[in-house]
Amino acid sequence: MWKRIYHTLERTFPSFTVDEWWGVTEPFARMAGSVLVQNTTWINASKALDRLEEAGLLEPAALAGETAERLAEVIRPAGFQRAKSAALLRLAGWVVEHGGVDRLRRLTDSTDELRRQLLLLKGIGPETADTILAYALTRPTISGDAYTRRLWQRLTGEVLSYEQVRRAILAELTEAEDLRRLHGLIVEHGKAICAKRLPRCSACLFADDCRYLHDSI
């Protein structure tokens, strides 16, 4: 089913690219962005990322050496500054401990092991960890976030947990690039077509097979 969903989403957004969707390509910026976007919009997270860059803090060692107070001031546009500055400091420290982002990307440790280590860092939950692993460390994983669960629930009527939907996808798709694209496409579709309120079913390529639409006719 997830392979079919992926191919339908590819047809829905034929010019989609992960880099354009993210808006940032540098791995550590994606790591920091994954923390900054928690409980806020990407617009606000992006403003905080810009301020980190202006302050010379989009580099793990520089960020890890900053004080929590100053960092909280720099990332203010993202909100929850105290919690996020503490999480960023822990994340930057973890990267530095491993010898930097490039070395982390070359590690032969399993994705599950890196995920386990990330989840030990206070302020890094499953969604943030999977986003970091997929988009900064190019690992084959995917977030089972609210967009993903909503799409599955609307198509099938089945309510799955974060971990259940993630495992269902990983049972069908294993290539890191496919998983990165699938998640970005799900989010695009969830924003542009299958919105939380008032989904635009007339513009949706899933309309023929969608439980939600059939039940509402």
Ligand code: SF4
């Ligand atoms: S048909 Fe409607 S409810 Fe179903 S997936 Fe498409 S937009 Fe969402």
